[in-house]
Amino acid sequence: MIEQPLFIDHYGRTWWLAEGLTIALFAWALGTILAYGPPLWVSVTLIASFVCWVLFVVLSPRHPRAAASSLAACSLSPAAALMAGETSMVVVSVLVLGVYASHPAPRTRTIVMVTLANIAAIAMASVVTDLGIMKALTTTLITVIVLLIGINRRKHQFRARQTELLLEQTRLARSEHARAAALDERTRIAREIHDVLAHSLGALSIQLKVVEAELAAGKDPASALERIQRCSKLASEGLAEARNAVSALRRDVPTLPEAIAELADDHQRDHGATATLRSTGTERPIPSAATVSLLGAVREALTNAARHAPGAPITITIDYTDTAVRVVVRNESTDPRPRDEGTGFGLTGMAERVALAGGSLTAGPDGDGWSVIATMPLQHVDHPAREVAAT
Numbered sequence: 001m002i003e004q005p006l007f008i009d010h011y012g013r014t015w016w017l018a019e020g021l022t023i024a025l026f027a028w029a030l031g032t033i034l035a036y037g038p039p040l041w042v043s044v045t046l047i048a049s050f051v052c053w054v055l056f057v058v059l060s061p062r063h064p065r066a067a068a069s070s071l072a073a074c075s076l077s078p079a080a081a082l083m084a085g086e087t088s089m090v091v092v093s094v095l096v097l098g099v100y101a102s103h104p105a106p107r108t109r110t111i112v113m114v115t116l117a118n119i120a121a122i123a124m125a126s127v128v129t130d131l132g133i134m135k136a137l138t139t140t141l142i143t144v145i146v147l148l149i150g151i152n153r154r155k156h157q158f159r160a161r162q163t164e165l166l167l168e169q170t171r172l173a174r175s176e177h178a179r180a181a182a183l184d185e186r187t188r189i190a191r192e193i194h195d196v197l198a199h200s201l202g203a204l205s206i207q208l209k210v211v212e213a214e215l216a217a218g219k220d221p222a223s224a225l226e227r228i229q230r231c232s233k234l235a236s237e238g239l240a241e242a243r244n245a246v247s248a249l250r251r252d253v254p255t256l257p258e259a260i261a262e263l264a265d266d267h268q269r270d271h272g273a274t275a276t277l278r279s280t281g282t283e284r285p286i287p288s289a290a291t292v293s294l295l296g297a298v299r300e301a302l303t304n305a306a307r308h309a310p311g312a313p314i315t316i317t318i319d320y321t322d323t324a325v326r327v328v329v330r331n332e333s334t335d336p337r338p339r340d341e342g343t344g345f346g347l348t349g350m351a352e353r354v355a356l357a358g359g360s361l362t363a364g365p366d367g368d369g370w371s372v373i374a375t376m377p378l379q380h381v382d383h384p385a386r387e388v389a390a391t
Helices: 015-034 040-059 064-084 089-102 108-128 133-216 221-249 256-271 288-308 346-356
Strands: 275-280 314-320 324-332 360-366 369-377
Touching: 015 040, 040 064, 040 089, 064 089, 064 108, 089 108, 089 133, 108 133, 133 221, 133 288, 256 275, 256 288, 256 314, 256 324, 288 314, 288 324, 288 346, 288 369, 346 360, 346 369
Parallel strands: 275 314
Antiparallel strands: 314 324, 324 369, 360 369
16 A cells, blocks of 8 residues: 655645645635625534644645635635625635645545536535536536646555656665675685685694694604695695785686686696587576586686696586486596595585585596586576687
8 A cells, every 4th residue: 555645735845834824815805895784604614624624734744635625615605605695715725625626645536536426516515605616617617627637646655656656666676685695605704715725624623633732742853844844835825815816806707618627727737638529409597696606616627627636628518408407527547536635615516506506526537538527407598609719
């Protein structure tokens, strides 16, 4: 239900000045008529009409329904005065009726009933007085025209209020959308930093405890030195991974094919191994968290390939289906056994990372090579497919 708008004549800060002038004009007209000494009941009727107008002005800001009722009485009172031949009061009756018809508080049915009562008073005045049929018809026509103008202004108020509410709802929806996007981004950043640091610092802590235990037991210092070197390597790799994560977070998340193509180019430049990227199916958008998870899996697979199969060609395939996107990283190798050590988070950590985003990751021998397969569900939104290759 649309909230009742403010009366159109009461917008702005100077509405009270205009209403004060109408009260003064009304009082002047009333005084002029009373000076001629009309019958007592006519005088009482006109004074009641004036009081109703003053009540409308006073009550309108805080009590719009009571103010509208005062307007209806203010319109009917001058119409009753027509019975005594005060035809000049028809002007007041019609003008007040126009204001009443434009007021948002009364129902349309009530406005029509008040209008019919005014027309009935005009018809009766044409019978009991010398108003005449033509004057009665003209007055009735003017009354109907004023009624239509008032109703039109009333509808305009409701449309304006509806537009205002829709704009407010749109603003709130955009605000909530921006807030949700910010929360999603904060969650992604927290997960990115956690995945990078938790594994490195956890492994570093375990190695340091082992060194402490060996030194306390008086074991071979060479073994302790080897583990300290391992700790140093873990710290360096963790720091490098943290820097890479922060650098990636500072940029907007690119599309999956573009980001994987960049990883393939970097791998070829750094390790001298051919990396080919292929895309099949219709490319579809996926959430940023899923994109980051898949990129992490591809980055880890390329790192392991460079360590365990240096120089071996690598093929990266992005396969879009109706329900999911699958990324396959395959490398040829004479020793396809996986190793999680020596990296910032390893394939085990990456499987957990992909699972958090709603996907799955598997790795294992594939003929004469090794394949890492990451699968992520996606939404049904079509975009043009494209073939990408990095050589």
